[in-house]
Amino acid sequence: MTGGVTVMLVAAEASGDDRGAGLMRALKRRLGGDVRFVGVGGERMRAEGLDSPFDIAELSVLGLVEGLKAYPKVLRRVRETAALAARERPDIAILIDSWGFTLRVAKALRKLDGGLPLVKYVGPQVWASRPGRAKTTAQTFDHLLSIHAFDAPYFEGEGLPVTFVGNSALAVDFSRADPERLRRRIGAADDYPILLVLPGSRPGEIERVLPAFADAVARLKAERPELRVVVPAAETVAELVKAKVAAWTHPADVLEGEGPKRDAMKAATVALACSGTVTTELALAGCPMVIGYRLAPLTYAILKRLIRTKYVTLFNIAAQDFVAPELIQDDCNGESLAREVALRLDDPTLRTQQAARQFEALGKMGRGGPDPNEAAALAVLKILEGRAR
Template structure:
């Protein structure tokens, strides 16, 4: 049995690595090939190119990278043609993986195509559900509220749950984290998570720097910690080093301890919001697109909220400051409100936890469910043994 996994971003690389391990646990002789990053490489999946160059956000940025994306789609399809897998699992990264799906279908029509993480059609561009249903054979959805959108279009869907809801933070020690950095146990600590894409860092770090400068002016005792995601660590470290106030920069290895140690978090919208909620950290969410990209995309936004647990609860538990609202003044005001009000922090953290319960926090490990679904699709494809 040979299965191909395709991931184009850091979050997809983590999902792919978890799926690879779960597949091998159930089918030790499975051969795994594909496209991915360092975590999938650690599972023995050697990528034909560096996926960091595919970390793209926004319409304008996508247009600028079109030639590069097209070339990498061709490389991915060539790998599929050479390896002839029984199934291809396309992980997240809608723009890249939908192109790969269509291209593989054209040259290898008998290969089963499985999408792992559907587009967030509840938030924008609901027509993508129909597009996906025409392109792949099966969807592995993260949340129960995803499934109806795709099942209405005839796409078989398995709800596997989100890996972000099953992060093990038991080894994260907030007391040791503070002590190692000389931060007093009772000192207010603001954790800043600027994102994992180069565009996010470019657009959001100036906003966060200016907002935190205001907060530090109001409270010089405020400790500041910035998480530098692996894909953008060098850029983030260099930018924070130029800030006119002290900020501790930590890598992803210290991320969960930092989340538990935080009094309040300021985060760029993404999966990290779910992780912060798991850690019990009240937060403010920010996001900016490039102005041209936002003008193009704005008419397609149909959902009320960008943050998953806000959507699950159908209320703005964590304040969202998007585009024109993501200003230093508004960010500083919202973060400052939480820093000044322990009761508001506790109430928000409790509501965040309740929303995670609605999203399936107590369910089985998503990688295990995803592996079972993938193997089920492959088994259905294979001819039944001849009873003779």
């Protein structure tokens, strides 16, 4: 491939921002100054050289009711993203996760330029629910970069080329994480247990999940005054999380940034986590966890009829077992969460066994495979080379 290339990336959530930044770094390593990035992303993608036209935090909506309320804003941002593509004329567009938003952007881009290669990075979880999305993906995109080894048959069966690149969460580097640095930062003695609370990266998750987590924390602290509570806040919801935690009756340390979060994951005795990418990172760090999640009642009632798996956590799906307990919807309450966390705080053997089983399940997800960022970059370059022929 000769000459410069303009790559458009679109990410609307914190996990997508992380994947986009990793792909940007990998492409820069291979292309140097011959690559230019345009599109939509968060702080991590901005740090790699992308000038996003708006803050992606407003797109992190969750649930049917929230989605309907945000619909006019989403459509406006879709138009702005398409206008950016019309001005910058990218050679390829990579649309990362965030099904609703990126699907609309892809359709808008297709109308602008029928020859623009459209790549979906992270496919919808059709093996868990809504299998019809495989056909929609194939009709809309030219290629899928898959993070799950078991994705391909669902999409290739609809005629969509798939490249398995692996899950970037499995490649998170904890070699520089320092649990003692975290303890010094929060003033925790070596024998003080640490509870890590991770309430999600979307405003809707914070509003629905954090109250139950806060109730669990209050119950645990009432019986364990020496328990230290640490709350890493995703960049997209940092101010909201800080405001919520400030109102807690029991103090907690709120952390921002990837370095402190990784220190905390290695230092934590147990984690209480919202279902999502962070559960894979915790398992990689060797941290036993309890998982909670809540949706709007109407959204949950509809999705419950559509879901085809009894697990929501990826490593539980890979293991086909509740390696880590999942407390969903009404079960996600302070009493139940506190009970499950307390079992692990009080039983070192249980913690060790669960951490080992979590890590083993990551092997079934592809842990130890090629670097996902490099694999994704190679796939993108191959697609560009195919277009140039």
